Amino acid sequence: MTSRGDDPPRGLSRRAFLRGGAAAGVLSTGLLRGVPPVEAAPAAAPKSEAGVPILGPGPVAIKLRVNGQEVALRLEPRVTLLDALRTRLELTGAKKVCDRGTCGACTVLLDGKAVYACSVLALEAQGGDVRTVESLGSVERMHPLQAAFVDHDAQQCGFCTPGFVMAAKALLDRNPSPSLAEIHHGLAGNFCRCGTYAGIRRAVLQLAEAGAANPDYAPGLPGAPEPGEIENPRPRRQKNKKRKKPRGTGDG
Ligand code: FES
Numbered sequence: 001m002t003s004r005g006d007d008p009p010r011g012l013s014r015r016a017f018l019r020g021g022a023a024a025g026v027l028s029t030g031l032l033r034g035v036p037p038v039e040a041a042p043a044a045a046p047k048s049e050a051g052v053p054i055l056g057p058g059p060v061a062i063k064l065r066v067n068g069q070e071v072a073l074r075l076e077p078r079v080t081l082l083d084a085l086r087t088r089l090e091l092t093g094a095k096k097v098c099d100r101g102t103c104g105a106c107t108v109l110l111d112g113k114a115v116y117a118c119s120v121l122a123l124e125a126q127g128g129d130v131r132t133v134e135s136l137g138s139v140e141r142m143h144p145l146q147a148a149f150v151d152h153d154a155q156q157c158g159f160c161t162p163g164f165v166m167a168a169k170a171l172l173d174r175n176p177s178p179s180l181a182e183i184h185h186g187l188a189g190n191f192c193r194c195g196t197y198a199g200i201r202r203a204v205l206q207l208a209e210a211g212a213a214n215p216d217y218a219p220g221l222p223g224a225p226e227p228g229e230i231e232n233p234r235p236r237r238q239k240n241k242k243r244k245k246p247r248g249t250g251d252g
């Protein structure tokens with residue numbers, strides 16, 4: 001019979017072999033009285049790789065500039081800008097809907113550009129100027145864009161509205177008088193499940209015609225398009241009509 005690897009060496013009884021093994025186990029774990037436990041030296045974590053600093057996985061100190069204020073936070077590097085705004089800074093205007101860069105409900109401005117806050121790490125936003133819908137106005141003193149949304153009933157449940165407002169703000173900041181087609185294109189990254197697109201476009205178009213920078217804007221400004229005046233920029237698909245057979249071409 002072939003010998004197994006755990007058979008006692010020749011000349012050593014099985015009992016003596018087991019006793020020796022148990023003693024060795026105790027020694028190796030440092031539990032024998034008088035023997036200090038041997039601790040494995042922690043592996044030195046690499047601080048950078050290819051010149052790129054490695055952070056985390058624990059919380060790290062970061063600084064953000066949000067709505068004109070500097071804030072210092074400790075966050076795990078994986079935390080998104082959206083979660084930092086909502087859960088740490090209690091700025092809940094930006095909404096968390098898809099959390100994967102699809103719906104636009106979380107839109108904020110980063111250095112004047114509309115971004116999905118769910119798709120930007122808080123760490124990445126350091127050094128930038130973050131603006132949320134809270135920076136625009138209050139219920140008592142609405143920003144003209146917010147007033148235009150109210151004026152045109154541009155929301156139902158309102159969940160998508162802050163994202164649309166910020167996307168529209170970014171659009172109007174870079175192009176104060178966009179055409180309807182440009183508005184359509186500029187808001188293409190935002191979805192409204194209640195289907196309030198027509199009202200939203202009317203609101204933005206009204207502001208575009210009034211001049212986005214006009215501080216004296218008041219709802220009902222002359223020249224604002226009325227419901228139904230704006231054509232749907234997405235033409236309806238024509239249903240395939242059955243072709244009529246020309247007369248006299250029948251088989252019979
Ligand atoms: S929650 Fe960010 S795009 Fe939908």
Ligand code: FES
Pocket residue numbers: 154155156157158159160161191192193194195196
């Ligand atoms: S108003 Fe409800 S999702 Fe847009």
